[in-house]
Amino acid sequence: GAVVSQHPSRVICKSGTSVKIECRSLDFQATTMFWYRQFPKQSLMLMATSNEGSKATYEQGVEKDKFLINHASLTLSTLTVTSAHPEDSSFYICSARAPTSGRAYEQYFGPGTRLTVT
Amino acid sequence: GDSVTQMEGPVTLSEEAFLTINCTYTATGYPSLFWYVQYPGEGLQLLLKATKADDKGSNKGFEATYRKETTSFHLEKGSVQVSDSAVYFCALRSPQGGSEKLVFGKGTKLTVNP
Numbered sequence: 001g002a003v004v005s006q007h008p009s010r011v012i013c014k015s016g017t018s019v020k021i022e023c024r025s026l027d028f029q030a031t032t033m034f035w036y037r038q039f040p041k042q043s044l045m046l047m048a049t050s051n052e053g054s055k056a057t058y059e060q061g062v063e064k065d066k067f068l069i070n071h072a073s074l075t076l077s078t079l080t081v082t083s084a085h086p087e088d089s090s091f092y093i094c095s096a097r098a099p100t101s102g103r104a105y106e107q108y109f110g111p112g113t114r115l116t117v118t
Numbered sequence: 119g120d121s122v123t124q125m126e127g128p129v130t131l132s133e134e135a136f137l138t139i140n141c142t143y144t145a146t147g148y149p150s151l152f153w154y155v156q157y158p159g160e161g162l163q164l165l166l167k168a169t170k171a172d173d174k175g176s177n178k179g180f181e182a183t184y185r186k187e188t189t190s191f192h193l194e195k196g197s198v199q200v201s202d203s204a205v206y207f208c209a210l211r212s213p214q215g216g217s218e219k220l221v222f223g224k225g226t227k228l229t230v231n232p
Contacts, residue, residue, distance in 0.1 A: 004161060032218070043122070043207070043222040044162075093161070097218065107220060109154075109161035 003027055004096050006110035013084055013117055021079045021113045023094030029074035030096035034107060038091040050077045084117040120145040124208045124223035131198055131230050139193040139226045141208035149210040151184055151191040152220070156205045165206070198230045
């Protein structure tokens with residue numbers, strides 16, 4: 001249980017175009033999903049928290065207009081990188097919050113999406 | 119702000135060797151501490167966790183003890199296997215303000231040779 005998928009796994013786009021990454025919870029409903037970015041040999045950095053039916057909460061320094069997040073259903077959140085530039089090339093990882101027992105919960109992670117902007 | 123520092127890899131061991139990956143943290147209050155593992159081509163998986171001082175998390179032969187006095191959460195395994203080859207991330211979740219935010223270390227790549 002608690003499987004999270006991401007699509008695509010890899011994407012190459014040209015500078016100036018936009019690219020959409022999907023994050024799905026396959027066997028549970030997730031009211032909250034998270035988007036992370038990982039640079040080579042660096043830790044995962046939280047970009048934003050995505051709540052179903054409401055606006056995402058962005059971390060300090062993350063451009064809201066550049067990284068558009070939509071959490072339209074309980075099983076799907078999307079991250080759109082608008083007007084992508086080479087410096088946006090990175091590994092993007094999503095996670096979904098799921099209850100474990102009682103009031104406890106954990107984050108379950110997707111396999112990540114490698115974005116390369118040429 | 120909160121931060122996690124873990125030993126940099128890569129770490130290469132022979133099968134059945136003892137493993138230690140060091141992790142220390144800086145946080146306000148009493149965070150929950152985690153170790154995640156990422157196998158090649160897969161997402162991060164929770165390996166073990168501890169939510170209060172002196173708690174020991176354990177799973178699949180791995181252990182880590184929450185040491186508040188040294189602000190550490192070192193990962194250990196007595197006898198590693200080839201299948202343990204992966205990237206290991208130490209992380210904390212702060213209790214401040216009801217935040218669910220996870221703060222990760224940079225990850226340590228482990229390779230176990232037969």
